[in-house]
Amino acid sequence: MRMSVAGTDITPTLVARAAALPRRKLAQLSSSRRIRHRGFTLIELLMVVAIMAIATAGVGLALRDTSGTALEREAQRLAVLLDSARAQSRMTANPVRWHPTTSGFAFEGLTTGSAFPSSWLSQDVRAAGAGVIVLGPEPVIGPQQIRLVSISQPSRSLTLATDGIRPFSVVTDGGQ
Numbered sequence: 001m002r003m004s005v006a007g008t009d010i011t012p013t014l015v016a017r018a019a020a021l022p023r024r025k026l027a028q029l030s031s032s033r034r035i036r037h038r039g040f041t042l043i044e045l046l047m048v049v050a051i052m053a054i055a056t057a058g059v060g061l062a063l064r065d066t067s068g069t070a071l072e073r074e075a076q077r078l079a080v081l082l083d084s085a086r087a088q089s090r091m092t093a094n095p096v097r098w099h100p101t102t103s104g105f106a107f108e109g110l111t112t113g114s115a116f117p118s119s120w121l122s123q124d125v126r127a128a129g130a131g132v133i134v135l136g137p138e139p140v141i142g143p144q145q146i147r148l149v150s151i152s153q154p155s156r157s158l159t160l161a162t163d164g165i166r167p168f169s170v171v172t173d174g175g176q
Helices: 012-020 023-033 042-062 066-092
Strands: 003-005 008-010 097-100 105-108 125-128 144-150 157-162 169-172
Touching: 066 105, 066 125, 066 144, 066 157, 066 169
Parallel strands: none
Antiparallel strands: 003 008, 097 105, 125 144, 144 157, 157 169
C-alpha cells in the first residue's frame, strides 16, 4: 500500500519510521532527500554574454588606428574650411586662396573679421604636393585637389577634391 504526502509516494515503512523521529530530525531528513539543482539561470547567462559583448566593443574602439583617424578628421575639417572660404569669397566678391605652409596652411584674401584656423589639429598630417588653391569668387572654379599625407605612415593618404561645381569631398587613395 502506497501513501501520497505532498505529491510524493512514500512507503508505509518510511512513514512509520518518520513518525518515530522527532520533528527536527524529520525536517533534516526531508531536506536531505530533496534534489538540489545547481547551475546558472538563463538570465544570468544572458547577462554575462551582454557584459562580454560590451567589453569587446570597448576594446575594439580603443584599438582603432589613431593615425588613420587623425588623417580622416583633418580631411573632413579642411573640406569644411575650404567650402566655407569659398562661400565667403563668393559673398564678398574677393578671391580667396589656400596654400600649405611649413606649420600648417593659410587662407589669403579673407575679410579681416573672419578667423580661419591656420594649423593642423594633429602634428602627423601635412599637405603633399599642393600648390595654391583658388576658391573664388566665381561660382564655378576649375577642378582642384589637395592630398593629405600622414607623416608617420607615408603610405596613408587622403585626397580632397572638387570638380569646380560641387563642394570639396574626401576621396580615398589606393594607399588606404
